[in-house]
Amino acid sequence: xxxxxxxxxxxxxxxxxxxxxxxxxxxxxxxxxxxxxxxxxxxxxxxxxxxxxxxxxxxxxxxxxxxxxxxxxxxxxxxxxxxxxxxxxxxxxxxxxxxxxxxxxxxxxxxxxxxxxxxxxxxxxxxxxxxxxxxxxxxxxxxxxxxxxxxxxxxxxxxxxxxxxxxxxxxxxxxxxxxxxxxxxxxxxxxxxxxxxxxxxxxxxxxxxxxxxxxxxxxxxxxxxxxxxxxxxxxxxx
Numbered sequence: 001x002x003x004x005x006x007x008x009x010x011x012x013x014x015x016x017x018x019x020x021x022x023x024x025x026x027x028x029x030x031x032x033x034x035x036x037x038x039x040x041x042x043x044x045x046x047x048x049x050x051x052x053x054x055x056x057x058x059x060x061x062x063x064x065x066x067x068x069x070x071x072x073x074x075x076x077x078x079x080x081x082x083x084x085x086x087x088x089x090x091x092x093x094x095x096x097x098x099x100x101x102x103x104x105x106x107x108x109x110x111x112x113x114x115x116x117x118x119x120x121x122x123x124x125x126x127x128x129x130x131x132x133x134x135x136x137x138x139x140x141x142x143x144x145x146x147x148x149x150x151x152x153x154x155x156x157x158x159x160x161x162x163x164x165x166x167x168x169x170x171x172x173x174x175x176x177x178x179x180x181x182x183x184x185x186x187x188x189x190x191x192x193x194x195x196x197x198x199x200x201x202x203x204x205x206x207x208x209x210x211x212x213x214x215x216x217x218x219x220x221x222x223x224x225x226x227x228x229x230x231x232x233x234x235x236x237x238x
Contacts, residue, residue: 003030036060036096038078060096065104065173072116074108079170096175103170110166117156118149122166 006028008018027049039059046054066073083101084090090097106122113121115136120129129137141149165171 003032004028005030034058038081038094038096057096063104063175065109065171067109070113070116072109072112074112076108077105079103079105082172099174101172101174103172106166106169106171109171113156117152119153119156121158122163122169124167 002024004024006024008020011017031046034056036057037059038061041061042057042059044056044058046056048054060078062075062077064073065076078096080103081091081094081096081100082103084095084097085099086097090100096102110121113119114133118137120137
């Protein structure tokens with residue numbers, strides 16, 4: 001039989017049956033869902049209309065994660081699926097679908113931040129640095145280079161809520177999947193405070209006049225939003 005997206009095989013609104021007066025058409029077909037799981041990368045190509053290709057992700061273990069406010073994108077590991085607004089079964093089976101909330105590894109972003117600002121991030125007081133980290137943070141620089149880093153440090157401060165995330169080594173976000181996962185992470189302090197309120201509706205207003213409503217709390221932590229388009233929060237958002 002196969003999956004069909006046509007309507008001529010369905011009954012009329014009056015309940016009457018329709019006579020099939022032509023065979024099935026290729027453009028009316030449907031394909032099964034990918035049901036992407038966390039695991040070693042497995043992506044199948046599907047030949048579609050016009051000879052084009054679609055990429056069906058069956059298993060993924062990493063994705064591109066974008067820290068919008070810092071204009072930094074890094075490939076990072078997906079750790080776990082922690083929430084799905086539509087279905088708890090998708091959380092139990094750890095299925096990656098659009099708009100699911102997942103935990104990802106924060107290490108690539110911490111490394112970038114420390115190299116860019118020469119400032120430690122997400123480290124406990126008195127924590128010992130490895131020789132490589134010591135070299136990055138405390139290396140001797142020329143006056144010109146040091147001046148550049150001093151200017152950067154003026155804007156290097158981030159929210160204490162984000163620091164907690166980095167201390168845990170895990171960040172939360174939302175996914176959009178098309179053979180891969182693209183993440184966007186929001187880091188506005190005013191938004192983060194609202195996110196950790198239990199079962200509180202949050203409307204995120206982006207530059208594209210789009211809004212998402214989320215209700216979620218996970219271990220008192222913040223979570224980010226990933227979508228194909230990066231949504232930036234207005235400074236005056238309350």
